[in-house]
Amino acid sequence: MIFPATIQAGKLTIAPDVRARMAAYCKRLPSGKAIELDLRSPKRHRSGQQNAWYWAALGELSEHTGHSPEELHEHFRAEFLTTVGADGIRQCRSTTALTTAEFSRYIEQCQQFAAERLDWYWPDPEQTETGEQR
DSSP: OOOOOEEETTEEEOOHHHHHHHHHHHHHSOTTOOOOOOOOOOOOBOOHHHHHHHHHHHHHHHHHHSSOHHHHHHHHHHHHSEEEOTTSOEEEOOGGGOBHHHHHHHHHHHHHHHHHHSOOOOOOGGGSSSOOOO
16 A cells, blocks of 8 residues: 655655555554555656657557557557566556656657558657657
8 A cells, every 4th residue: 555645854744634544554454464664756657748649649640550549559558568477477567557757668669669660750749739848
């Protein structure tokens, strides 16, 4: 479970409503259960502008290929976001779980695929109305 907090003057600060949720969560755990606390900065997930630009580009690529934007999205996810575990099970990550940096790398892979295999130039975000600077 993840609970948001901040560091102020070197001290951990937890909002009262978050403290209440933490307490309720802890009450559900068995007494004496060992836990781990992981303090780290939160990851920034892909931005709304990145997502809007991505889907706009998929719409343009759709006109070039005849495949729907959703079909292209699923193809790119399978191509670039699939991992195979030691047990042979394939897992495909959702783009909604990607950080801004991971999503930028994913887009670069999509752009390269489009250029090399589909003979289509995928514009950089700053070249489109819905794009954001990376």
